[in-house]
Amino acid sequence: MEEKFYESIENNKTTELEKIIKAADENNITLKINEKREYGQYPLAIAIFNNNNNIVELLFEYAYNHNIILDIKEIEWVIRAINNGNSGMVKLLINHANKSNINLNINEKNKSNEYPLLMATCKNNVEMAKLIIDYANSKNIILNINEKNKSNEYPFLIATVNDNIEMLKVIIDYANSKNIIIDINEKDKYNEFPLLIATSKNNFEMAKLIIDYANSKNIILNINEKNNFNNYPFLISNIENNIEMIKLIIDYANSKNIILNLKEKNLCNEYPLLKAIINNNIEMVNLIIDYANSKNIILDIDEKDKYYNYPLLNATLNNNTKMVKLIIDYANSKSIILNIKEKDKFYNDLLLKATINNNVEM
Numbered sequence: 001m002e003e004k005f006y007e008s009i010e011n012n013k014t015t016e017l018e019k020i021i022k023a024a025d026e027n028n029i030t031l032k033i034n035e036k037r038e039y040g041q042y043p044l045a046i047a048i049f050n051n052n053n054n055i056v057e058l059l060f061e062y063a064y065n066h067n068i069i070l071d072i073k074e075i076e077w078v079i080r081a082i083n084n085g086n087s088g089m090v091k092l093l094i095n096h097a098n099k100s101n102i103n104l105n106i107n108e109k110n111k112s113n114e115y116p117l118l119m120a121t122c123k124n125n126v127e128m129a130k131l132i133i134d135y136a137n138s139k140n141i142i143l144n145i146n147e148k149n150k151s152n153e154y155p156f157l158i159a160t161v162n163d164n165i166e167m168l169k170v171i172i173d174y175a176n177s178k179n180i181i182i183d184i185n186e187k188d189k190y191n192e193f194p195l196l197i198a199t200s201k202n203n204f205e206m207a208k209l210i211i212d213y214a215n216s217k218n219i220i221l222n223i224n225e226k227n228n229f230n231n232y233p234f235l236i237s238n239i240e241n242n243i244e245m246i247k248l249i250i251d252y253a254n255s256k257n258i259i260l261n262l263k264e265k266n267l268c269n270e271y272p273l274l275k276a277i278i279n280n281n282i283e284m285v286n287l288i289i290d291y292a293n294s295k296n297i298i299l300d301i302d303e304k305d306k307y308y309n310y311p312l313l314n315a316t317l318n319n320n321t322k323m324v325k326l327i328i329d330y331a332n333s334k335s336i337i338l339n340i341k342e343k344d345k346f347y348n349d350l351l352l353k354a355t356i357n358n359n360v361e362m
Helices: 002-010 014-026 043-049 053-065 075-083 087-099 116-122 126-138 155-161 165-177 194-200 204-216 233-239 243-255 272-278 282-294 311-317 321-333 350-356
Strands: none
Touching (some): 014 053, 043 053, 053 087, 075 087, 075 116, 087 126, 116 155, 126 165, 155 165, 155 194, 165 204, 194 204, 194 233, 204 243, 233 243, 233 272, 243 282, 272 282, 282 321, 311 321
């Protein structure tokens, strides 16, 4: 009977398990629901890993009816239920723990340094995160919301990766309620950090939320920091062609007396001015020039990216006479001699493109 008991759980045969339990009761046989199989798995763990709520409920019911404490022996079981995206299963485990006076160590990590709240944010499951927070509050447990997994990821950062404003607000509200300061400048293994991720997601509301939180906690954001691709918030905002994001970053930098890096290149040799010109955004170009002038920064207006794009060429490719004039005027004001003979990787040059565009004025 024991063998059939385990097999019914392993094979997700709920009806068969019900029959086995009924037969065991009729013959006064107590099933060993707290014992491991030969390969080290508990019946409850198997049901959780199989994501089978019905079998988990049957095991709990059997335990209650026979005064057996069915211990939730490893936090990995809870993490697996969360990883399965199964809020119902998590509720079952929490209800059983409460009913059996078992205290779940919900700050405990598995071998990958994952823990329940972090896993709930990984699964982008706000309901699950709230379940964990409610349980922690009911047991007066302070959640370690700044702890990282092996990839140096932590809940706040993961929520930005998932582009989930609601999750960020849940984390912030919890942190505030416990007087916890969130480490919002911390980077993952790719050197990504929340503000950079928010700009790469082109999410103005998220970036503003991060800045507002930083200001409320007197945290100075590392807005000039780069990831492994040498991208940084100001450059990413230009790549995304988001002028409101650029203004937000400039306003923040000015409020903290931070000088923005306008000339730094990423691994593709892209830099803010060039991307603004490629995007044919003259308002953005003016904004960059005005900021550079206000900080006595001389812009590199002849620098090429990996495709040999450079400002004057791309303004010409876009057939934008005003942009070309703006670049020339800036060069003259800074005594910069523009290189007008360079070609891109497709052998486009200034005169050729102006001729093709039939632009006599250019």
